[in-house]
Amino acid sequence: MNLAAKDIRHNLGRFALTTIGVGMLLMIVMGMGGIYRGIIEDATLLIDRIGADLWVVQRDTRGPLAEVSRVPSNLVYRVAAVPGVATSREFVYHTIQREHEGQPIRISMLGLSWPTDKGEWLPLVAGRALRQNHFELIADRSLKLQLGERIKLGKETYTVVGLTANMISSGGDGIACVTTSDAVAIQFDVAGEAVRLEREARRARGERYDITSQQPALLEQSQKPSAELPPIAPAQMSAVLVAVAPGHDAEQVAATIAAWGDVTVHSRDDQCALLLEGSVDKARRQIGLFRVLLTVIAAIIMALILYTLTLDKLHSIALLKLIGAPNTVIAGMILQQALMLGVLGYGIAYALGQRLFPQFPRRVILTQDDLLQLAVIVLVISVLSSLLGIWKALRVSPNEAIA
Amino acid sequence: MNNDFAIETVKLTKVYGSGNTEVVAMREASMRVRRGEVVALLGPSGSGKSTFLTAVGLINPPTSGQVVIGGRLVLDGPHARTNLSKFRRQHMGFIFQKSNLIPFLNACENVQIALQLNGRTRSVARRRAMELLDYLGVADRARNYPSMLSGGQQQRVAVARALANQPSVILADEPTAALDSHRGRQVMELFAKVAHENGAGVIVVTHDQRALDVFDTIYEMEDGVIRPSQAAVPAE
Numbered sequence: 001m002n003l004a005a006k007d008i009r010h011n012l013g014r015f016a017l018t019t020i021g022v023g024m025l026l027m028i029v030m031g032m033g034g035i036y037r038g039i040i041e042d043a044t045l046l047i048d049r050i051g052a053d054l055w056v057v058q059r060d061t062r063g064p065l066a067e068v069s070r071v072p073s074n075l076v077y078r079v080a081a082v083p084g085v086a087t088s089r090e091f092v093y094h095t096i097q098r099e100h101e102g103q104p105i106r107i108s109m110l111g112l113s114w115p116t117d118k119g120e121w122l123p124l125v126a127g128r129a130l131r132q133n134h135f136e137l138i139a140d141r142s143l144k145l146q147l148g149e150r151i152k153l154g155k156e157t158y159t160v161v162g163l164t165a166n167m168i169s170s171g172g173d174g175i176a177c178v179t180t181s182d183a184v185a186i187q188f189d190v191a192g193e194a195v196r197l198e199r200e201a202r203r204a205r206g207e208r209y210d211i212t213s214q215q216p217a218l219l220e221q222s223q224k225p226s227a228e229l230p231p232i233a234p235a236q237m238s239a240v241l242v243a244v245a246p247g248h249d250a251e252q253v254a255a256t257i258a259a260w261g262d263v264t265v266h267s268r269d270d271q272c273a274l275l276l277e278g279s280v281d282k283a284r285r286q287i288g289l290f291r292v293l294l295t296v297i298a299a300i301i302m303a304l305i306l307y308t309l310t311l312d313k314l315h316s317i318a319l320l321k322l323i324g325a326p327n328t329v330i331a332g333m334i335l336q337q338a339l340m341l342g343v344l345g346y347g348i349a350y351a352l353g354q355r356l357f358p359q360f361p362r363r364v365i366l367t368q369d370d371l372l373q374l375a376v377i378v379l380v381i382s383v384l385s386s387l388l389g390i391w392k393a394l395r396v397s398p399n400e401a402i403a
Numbered sequence: 404m405n406n407d408f409a410i411e412t413v414k415l416t417k418v419y420g421s422g423n424t425e426v427v428a429m430r431e432a433s434m435r436v437r438r439g440e441v442v443a444l445l446g447p448s449g450s451g452k453s454t455f456l457t458a459v460g461l462i463n464p465p466t467s468g469q470v471v472i473g474g475r476l477v478l479d480g481p482h483a484r485t486n487l488s489k490f491r492r493q494h495m496g497f498i499f500q501k502s503n504l505i506p507f508l509n510a511c512e513n514v515q516i517a518l519q520l521n522g523r524t525r526s527v528a529r530r531r532a533m534e535l536l537d538y539l540g541v542a543d544r545a546r547n548y549p550s551m552l553s554g555g556q557q558q559r560v561a562v563a564r565a566l567a568n569q570p571s572v573i574l575a576d577e578p579t580a581a582l583d584s585h586r587g588r589q590v591m592e593l594f595a596k597v598a599h600e601n602g603a604g605v606i607v608v609t610h611d612q613r614a615l616d617v618f619d620t621i622y623e624m625e626d627g628v629i630r631p632s633q634a635a636v637p638a639e
Contacts, residue, residue, distance in 0.1 A: 001512065001519050010507035010548065316505045322462065323517050323564065324492020398462050398491075402453075402499050402576070 003320075003329070004336035007313065015341075018305055022341055023348025025298050027356070030349050030374055032291040034357060034364035036284060041365050043170040043280045044272045046110070049121065052241035053250050055091075055266045056257055062274040063266055064093045064238035065170060071263060076113075076240045082256050084248035089113030091239040092183035095173055100151055107143060107153075107176045108169035111183030111237075119162065119177050127162035133179045138162035140174035154189030158182070170280055172362045180237065199223045295377060302345075303385035306338050310389035317393050318401035327394055334389045342382030346375060408474070409571055409604025410436040410459060415468035417454050417627075428454040429465065430627040436604035436620075438571075441595045443615060444608045445632060446624035452608045453576055455624065459606065460497060460574045461487045473571055492520055496565030500577035503561060504549040510536060510560045511545035517567045535563035539593075540586075555582050562590055566597055573597065573605040584613055591617040 008015045046065060056079055058069040079088040092111025097104060112119050114133040122129070122138055127147045130136045137158040139145040149160045158178065167175040178186070190198075202222040206212045212219040242257075244250045254265040266274065276284065310317075317330055350371070357364035417429040429451045436442050446452050457463035459470055461477060470478035472494060477485055504513045511532050518528035536542040539559040541552075549557055558578065565573060573594060579587030591607070591614040598605045607618070615621060621632040 001508075001516055001525065003507075003516075006512065007507040316507065319503055319505055320516075321488065322491070322497060322503075323520065324488050324490075324495075325516075325520050326488055326492075329520065399457060401503055402457070402462070402501075 002336070003333040004340065007316075007333070008337065008340065018309075019341055019344045020348060022298070022302060022305070022345035023352065025294075025301060026345050026349035026374075026378060027352045029291060029294045029298055030353050030366065030371075031357060031360075031364055032287055032294055033370045033374060034353070034366045035360075035362060036287040036291060037365040037367055037370060038363035039170075039280050039284055039287065040276065042168040042172060042363060043275045045166065045168065046170075046175065047268060047271045047275070049123070049167070050091075050241060051121070051268075052091075053244040053268060054242035054254050054257070055268070055271050056088075056240040056242060056263050057238075057266065059262050059264050061264060062278055063271055064091065065271065066274055066278050069238050070236040071239060073237050075237070075263065078260075079240050079242055079257060082253060084245055084253040084256075086243045086245035087116065088243075089117055089241050090180045090237045091241050092180045092187065093238045094183070094187050095169065095171065096153070096186065098151075098153060100145075105143060106173040107139075108171070108173045109183050109186055110175050110177045111180035112177050113241075114179035114181070122162070122164050122177060123166065124162050125165045127160070129162060130177075130179065131161070134182055135159060136161045136178070137182075138164060138177040140164045140167040140176065142168060143174035143176060145176075154186045156182070156185065166363065168363060170275060184237075295381070299381040299385055302338070302341065302381055303388050306334065306341070306385050306389040307392065309337065310334055310392050314393075314396055315401060318396050318398050321396065321398035322401045330393050331390045334393055335383065335386045338382040338386035338389070339379070342378045346378045407437055408435045409438045409440070409472070409602070410434065410606065411469075411471040412455075412459060413469040413471070415455065415458050415465040415470070417451075417458060417463070418466045428627055429458065431468070432624070432627065432629040433468075434606075434622060434629055436606060438602040438604060439599050440619045441591075441598045441605040441607065441617065443618040443621045443632075444606055444624055444629075445610070445621060446608075450624045451627040452624050454627075455629065456574050456576050456606065456608055459572075460495060461491055492517075493568065494571045496568065496570040496573045498558075498561050498565045498573070498575040498578040500580050504557055504564075506549050509546050509548050510541060510552065510556075513549070513560055514563045514567050517564045521568050531567065532563070535566060536560065539563050555586055558582055559586070559590070562593065566593070569597070569601050569603075571601070571603050573603055575605070575607045575609075577608060577610065579609065579611050579614070587611060588614050588617070595619075 055063050056071065056075065057063045058071055061067055061069045063069055073090065076088050076090050079085055090111065090113045093109065095106065095108045097106045099105070112130060114130065119129040119138050125141065130138065135156055135158050137160050139160050141163050145151060145160045147160055147163055150157050151160070169175055203219060206219045206222045242253065244253050250267065254267065257263060258265045320330060353366065412432060412434045414431040414433055415429055416427065416431055419426045419428055432455050444452055454463065458465045461470065464478055464481040467480045469476060477490060505516065508516060511529065514532035514535055515528045518531055519525065523531070533542060533545060536545050539562060541556050541559045544552055544556055552560065562578065575594065579590055582590060594605045594607060595617050597603055622629050623632045
């Protein structure tokens with residue numbers, strides 16, 4: 001006769017409510033683990049998806065995903081000339097916040113090196129890759145933009161031609177892909193008045209030098225758009241991405257490029273490590289610690305619940321002892337109830353989580369390993385939390401049944 | 404130790420507290436119950452009857468003295484000479500004033516549990532439990548939980564549980580208090596029948612003077628001391 005099941009069936013409503021409570025608590029523990037995993041996944045996802053062997057970034061910086069990095073746009077050609085480099089492409093990455101249909105929208109802009117990169121590697125769930133080098137945009141679903149929708153960024157209007165899934169930046173913002181020239185245009189978009197003021201300032205500075213009075217054409221040149229001025233450097237990229245040719249050593253190629261004084265080279269693993277140890281490290285550790293704390297709290301609450309359930313049964317336990325039930329039967333009853341509470345609570349946590357987690361603003365990733373780990377933790381918690389109740393039950397004298 | 408006796412107590416003494424707060428609940432209480440004998444224990448409240456019964460029932464060990472069951476020394480003072488829990492399960496049946504049923508088991512399961520704890524299979528235990536409930540007139544309430552039974556019905560289920568394992572010792576404390584006179588007498592006669600048929604020793608603490616003729620021997624207890632009754636005369 002399963003005494004644990006009999007007791008539960010007799011107090012079904014109470015046990016059900018208790019289990020739902022434990023389940024919700026475990027769902028939070030599960031969710032914290034999922035958020036933790038989501039942060040790591042989001043941080044490294046872009047690096048993995050882009051798949052570059054080497055990242056050439058501004059000297060002594062950790063790369064554009066971790067901090068601001070500026071390299072000249074002609075660096076892509078210098079890198080391409082290095083022996084062992086199969087392809088080199090420009091990389092532009094920055095985050096903007098705009099208003100779209102009355103709502104604020106944060107977008108991580110990723111520049112694709114047109115025409116070598118049209119975004120075919122992106123995880124498209126609808127639409128297509130880029131077909132022209134301007135005014136087309138591939139957006140992540142989390143940005144809530146629709147296929148064919150038009151959005152104004154800077155002075156231009158872009159059409160959403162493709163939708164991706166789970167292309168999220170380490171900050172949790174959805175990624176939108178345009179060509180590098182469009183990405184730069186969006187990044188360095190300046191209001192018309194600012195342009196006029198800048199040209200005027202240039203002219204004023206030029207007038208202070210004698211050479212402009214001797215050669216007035218120079219003064220006229222200075223008022224042209226900056227893109228038409230040879231002495232002014234062209235727009236800058238965030239990084240250059242390198243694919244190493246088969247049969248060549250990536251470290252050798254990296255060493256060659258790193259010997260230049262103006263850049264630093266990171267491997268793909270370096271980039272991942274820098275991100276995890278840098279920008280997301282504190283969030284990762286905070287959530288990790290919070291998860292541990294929640295697990296301990298769940299254990300304490302389960303122990304108290306089981307202790308209270310045992311206290312309510314003390315008379316029955318004394319009766320069982322009176323009719324000769326061995327301690328193993330009584331301990332088994334409490335342990336089985338603890339395990340039922342834990343297993344059912346875990347099931348409720350999983351079922352609720354499957355429905356609720358997709359509604360969270362940041363990704364909550366439940367991996368098989370994490371779920372298995374939590375299941376083991378719940379089993380251990382169930383056993384440990386039953387010990388308090390068992391300890392109390394074993395101290396009950398059969399005499400108490402007739403007191 | 405005489406093997407003819409189902410129960411033998413030798414100078415049982417129970418002292419609660421110590422020093423100024425010391426209370427002697429039972430003083431050198433000795434009793435012998437033969438196999439098949441039904442004994443009544445009479446006495447006013449607070450005389451030590453329940454203390455004696457719980458000592459014999461291996462629930463509340465005495466401070467000194469010995470309890471011998473079926474010729475085997477089980478308690479020597481407060482010291483157990485065997486696994487008391489197992490011994491109770493195999494050899495003893497208890498009935499108390501309050502029915503003391505397990506609230507989350509139905510009537511049948513309350514009887515069944517005593518049998519299953521003693522190693523009976525579920526089907527055998529269930530069949531035996533139903534037979535006992537039928538014999539005691541509560542088979543139709545087998546699926547009811549204790550809270551759905553009247554006091555008398557609860558008590559009959561408790562009696563069925565006590566008899567389930569055909570114990571060699573039955574200890575009952577006011578077992579008929581919640582029963583009408585007819586059922587009360589029926590229970591007492593049942594004890595006598597079990598005692599005579601199975602060779603069990605039965606001690607019944609009772610105030611019910613109407614059924615004293617059922618008992619083979621009557622003892623009285625006062626101020627913790629047991630002596631054979633002078634007032635009541637066993638019927639024969």
